[in-house]
Amino acid sequence: xxxxxxxxxxxxxxxxxxxxxxxxxxxxxxxxxxxxxxxxxxxxxxxxxxxxxxxxxxxxxxxxxxxxxxxxxxxxxxxxxxxxxxxxxxxxxxxxxxxxxxxxxxxxxxxxxxxxxxxxxxxxxxxxxxxxxxxxxxxxxxxxxxxxxxxxxxxxxxxxxxxxxxxxxxxxxxxxxxxxxxxxxxxxxxxxxxxxxxxxxxxxxxxxxxxxxxxxxxxxxxxxxxxxxxxxxxxxxxxxxxxxxxxxxxxxxxxxxxxxxxxxxxxxxxxxxxxxxxxxxxxxxxxxxxxxxxxxxxxxxxxxxxxxxxxxxxxxxxxxxxxxxxxxxxxxxxxxxxxxxxxxxxxxxxxxxxxxxxxxxxxxxxxxxxxxxxxxxxxxxxxxxxxxxxxxxxxxxxxxxxxxxxxxxxxxxxxxxxxxxxxxxxxxxxxxxxxxxxxxxxxxxxxxxxxxxxxxxxxxxxxxxxxxxxxxxxxxxxxxxxxxxxxxxxxxxxxxxxxxxxxxxxxxxxxxxxxxxxxxxxxxxxxxxxxxxxxxxxxxxxxxxxxxxxxxxxxxxxxxxxxxxxx
Amino acid sequence: xxxxxxxxxxxxxxxxxxxxxxxxxxxxxxxxxxxxxxxxxxxxxxxxxxxxxxxxxxxxxxxxxxxxxxxxxxxxxxxxxxxxxxxxxxxxxxxxxxxxxxxxxxxxxxxxxxxxxxxxxxxxxxxxxxxxxxxxxxxxxxxxxxxxxxxxxxxxxxxxxxxxxxxxxxxxxxxxxxxxxxxxxxxxxxxxxxx
Numbered sequence: 001x002x003x004x005x006x007x008x009x010x011x012x013x014x015x016x017x018x019x020x021x022x023x024x025x026x027x028x029x030x031x032x033x034x035x036x037x038x039x040x041x042x043x044x045x046x047x048x049x050x051x052x053x054x055x056x057x058x059x060x061x062x063x064x065x066x067x068x069x070x071x072x073x074x075x076x077x078x079x080x081x082x083x084x085x086x087x088x089x090x091x092x093x094x095x096x097x098x099x100x101x102x103x104x105x106x107x108x109x110x111x112x113x114x115x116x117x118x119x120x121x122x123x124x125x126x127x128x129x130x131x132x133x134x135x136x137x138x139x140x141x142x143x144x145x146x147x148x149x150x151x152x153x154x155x156x157x158x159x160x161x162x163x164x165x166x167x168x169x170x171x172x173x174x175x176x177x178x179x180x181x182x183x184x185x186x187x188x189x190x191x192x193x194x195x196x197x198x199x200x201x202x203x204x205x206x207x208x209x210x211x212x213x214x215x216x217x218x219x220x221x222x223x224x225x226x227x228x229x230x231x232x233x234x235x236x237x238x239x240x241x242x243x244x245x246x247x248x249x250x251x252x253x254x255x256x257x258x259x260x261x262x263x264x265x266x267x268x269x270x271x272x273x274x275x276x277x278x279x280x281x282x283x284x285x286x287x288x289x290x291x292x293x294x295x296x297x298x299x300x301x302x303x304x305x306x307x308x309x310x311x312x313x314x315x316x317x318x319x320x321x322x323x324x325x326x327x328x329x330x331x332x333x334x335x336x337x338x339x340x341x342x343x344x345x346x347x348x349x350x351x352x353x354x355x356x357x358x359x360x361x362x363x364x365x366x367x368x369x370x371x372x373x374x375x376x377x378x379x380x381x382x383x384x385x386x387x388x389x390x391x392x393x394x395x396x397x398x399x400x401x402x403x404x405x406x407x408x409x410x411x412x413x414x415x416x417x418x419x420x421x422x423x424x425x426x427x428x429x430x431x432x433x434x435x436x437x438x439x440x441x442x443x444x445x446x447x448x449x450x451x452x453x454x455x456x457x458x459x460x461x462x463x464x465x466x467x468x469x470x471x472x473x474x475x476x477x478x479x480x481x482x483x484x485x486x487x488x489x490x491x492x493x494x495x496x497x498x499x500x501x502x503x504x505x506x507x508x509x510x511x512x513x514x515x516x517x518x519x520x521x522x523x524x525x526x527x528x529x530x531x532x533x534x535x536x537x538x539x540x541x542x543x544x545x546x547x548x549x550x551x552x553x554x555x556x557x558x559x560x561x562x563x564x565x566x567x
Numbered sequence: 568x569x570x571x572x573x574x575x576x577x578x579x580x581x582x583x584x585x586x587x588x589x590x591x592x593x594x595x596x597x598x599x600x601x602x603x604x605x606x607x608x609x610x611x612x613x614x615x616x617x618x619x620x621x622x623x624x625x626x627x628x629x630x631x632x633x634x635x636x637x638x639x640x641x642x643x644x645x646x647x648x649x650x651x652x653x654x655x656x657x658x659x660x661x662x663x664x665x666x667x668x669x670x671x672x673x674x675x676x677x678x679x680x681x682x683x684x685x686x687x688x689x690x691x692x693x694x695x696x697x698x699x700x701x702x703x704x705x706x707x708x709x710x711x712x713x714x715x716x717x718x719x720x721x722x723x724x725x726x727x728x729x730x731x732x733x734x735x736x737x738x739x740x741x742x743x744x745x746x747x748x749x750x751x752x753x754x755x756x757x758x759x760x761x762x
Contacts, residue, residue: 004740008740011740049585053581053582054578055578055582064571068568069574072576075579076579076583080583080587123653123654123655125653126652126653134595135592136591138590138594139586139587178590187597187598191601194602194606195605195606197613197625197626199609200598200602200603201599201603205652206611206624208614208622208651210630211631211636211753212631212636214630216623216651218612218623218624218652219651222595224598224610225594240696241653241654241655242656242695245694245696246654246698247628247698248626253737254737257741310661313667313670316667316671316686317674317685319685321688322661323689324657324692325658325692326692327699327701328701328702329699330743351695353658353695355659356660358661359661449659450658450660451664453662454660474658475656475658476658476659476660557660557661561661565662566662566663567664
């Protein structure tokens with residue numbers, strides 16, 4: 001580990017801490033449906049969209065209607081992208097003449113991008129046309145992020161409202177998040193990326209003749225426009241196979257820093273917005289503090305392990321940190337940091353190959369996802385996932401002191417706790433169940449590139465990433481098969497909507513309750529004790545379930561390396 | 568329930584199409600226009616040309632095998648490496664026999680051309696993209712004797728050229744010290760003639 005490496009990490013954390021309140025204010029304006037300076041420019045677009053679609057943005061919805069409209073919209077989006085991918089061969093914007101995508105592949109990708117996962121079984125540059133990337137995928141990057149924000153807002157309203165039957169209007173929440181937050185930032189962001197060297201062209205590829213006289217075909221495309229929302233929306237689906245490790249997606253150390261910041265940019269504002277919505281911003285800061293503790297722990301282990309390097313390579317004479325699967329312009333620190341950030345959030349973009357990380361360095365991204373990606377987390381998804389743990393934490397605290405648990409003025413009762421457990425249980429059920437299938441069925445065992453425990457880690461990582469809607473991979477796994485495309489598609493859908501629907505039900509249930517004033521007997525949900533309890537509940541409830549699987553994968557891998565056992 | 572669904576059909580279908588037009592067509596096209604107008608070099612891939620001939624991209628690594636050129640890192644992109652239409656890492660895990668065998672072979676080859684030197688780790692490991700345009704300064708300096716010998720040049724002259732090619736981290740800590748292999752080899756040819 002180096003001083004400059006830690007300086008980068010410190011700078012990263014400082015910028016985000018400074019961003020939390022300004023971003024929170026912006027989000028809060030959207031949450032309240034207030035006018036922003038951008039309304040003058042984009043207001044006519046918003047109103048035009050509502051008029052054409054027959055939407056009354058002021059029409060409040062109960063949680064069932066909110067959930068149904070959200071589901072139907074996401075279904076329509078998935079079918080739209082599926083159609084674009086299948087018809088790719090006959091649609092324009094296809095300079096390389098790629099054929100239509102097969103049924104299982106198109107199903108997987110449509111679900112993947114609709115659920116904000118962006119798992120990619122394919123290599124972008126050799127599979128998808130420019131039109132498919134733009135029209136099929138970029139649109140999902142925006143709208144899946146906007147859906148996440150809408151669900152988070154609905155849950156905030158559940159906590160904030162008193163004795164009401166409704167939690168907002170899905171169409172208005174989603175449209176406003178897209179028009180007044182995601183799109184304007186992405187336009188500026190993409191221009192910065194282009195200026196830094198990220199291509200943005202509809203022309204075909206270029207044939208170069210190298211200095212040694214060999215032909216090198218250089219893949220190009222409309223990369224920057226997709227790159228911006230890929231990071232800001234915590235989507236993570238790269239234009240190229242190598243994702244943000246590709247010099248055309250992430251050409252410099254500065255673009256790399258900005259990409260890492262943009263993964264967390266919206267997420268760090270969410271706790272503040274939540275605090276403001278429930279009338280006490282200290283509630284938001286407490287959440288952010290708990291996230292910060294888990295984040296620092298993760299980056300410390302990952303950076304330390306990667307900087308220590310692979311002892312098996314040291315024995316051969318190649319000393320130093322682990323550079324297999326990393327880019328020289330980023331080095332060890334920025335690669336480890338990126339890996340921790342992208343899995344703490346549900347982003348899944350990578351600037352280094354997680355599969356080639358050291359055993360324990362690679363376990364941190366895996367564990368981050370298994371915790372539910374609540375360390376800042378995905379756009380919207382991070383905070384609503386975190387609030388599930390907050391509900392469970394006050395429940396645990398209530399059990400210990402024998403009082404009805406309360407959180408930000410709402411009594412947490414059997415219904416909320418059951419629904420929260422339902423949502424929290426989806427992840428282990430899907431991850432462990434599907435990993436078990438993948439580890440015994442021949443179609444599953446055909447996937448891994450690496451042998452031994454690392455091969456198991458590849459399967460475990462895939463289903464963890466899918467169910468957690470992350471999208472990063474231990475990419476040695478050959479996942480472009482009907483078995484993995486099908487099963488991972490199902491995992492992604494379950495991991496997204498079987499969490500969101502219980503959350504909206506909790507929102508509806510809470511909104512109907514009356515406000516309970518805090519008394520001297522209430523458990524305080526700000527301050528160090530609460531932060532410690534939150535961290536403990538996340539680690540125990542979120543993490544403990546997965547320890548046996550980690551022992552079979554990364555920990556066994558680590559022991560193999562230490563003992564010099566090769567596979 | 569059914570009435571809830573019915574009221575969602577029109578917004579779902581119409582908004583899908585409207586957002587497709589805005590985010591899937593207008594947004595990328597507008598940025599393509601901005602990029603092509605204000606940053607044409609970057610927007611088209613930062614290409615390096617000799618007259619009409621495209622030599623490569625400043626951002627994309629190339630394969631170098633000749634002793635008279637500096638070599639980049641091993642690459643897992645495509646069959647022969649540095650395939651700029653098939654980016655990829657090796658994805659080999661830390662206890663992989665294939666990885667260890669490959670590194671052992673590469674170290675043996677290096678020690679033939681630069682005996683007694685420590686092995687720069689980046690020179691025997693594949694990058695994440697397979698297209699890494701850079702190597703570490705140590706990896707470049709470890710090759711100066713070989714390049715000088717192949718070109719019948721005094722080593723200090725080649726070493727001096729490498730020194731000018733080293734890029735330092737921005738602000739002292741953002742990024743790593745590095746050398747762009749293609750640009751260095753171009754400078755080599757420009758300074759001492761093609762080999």
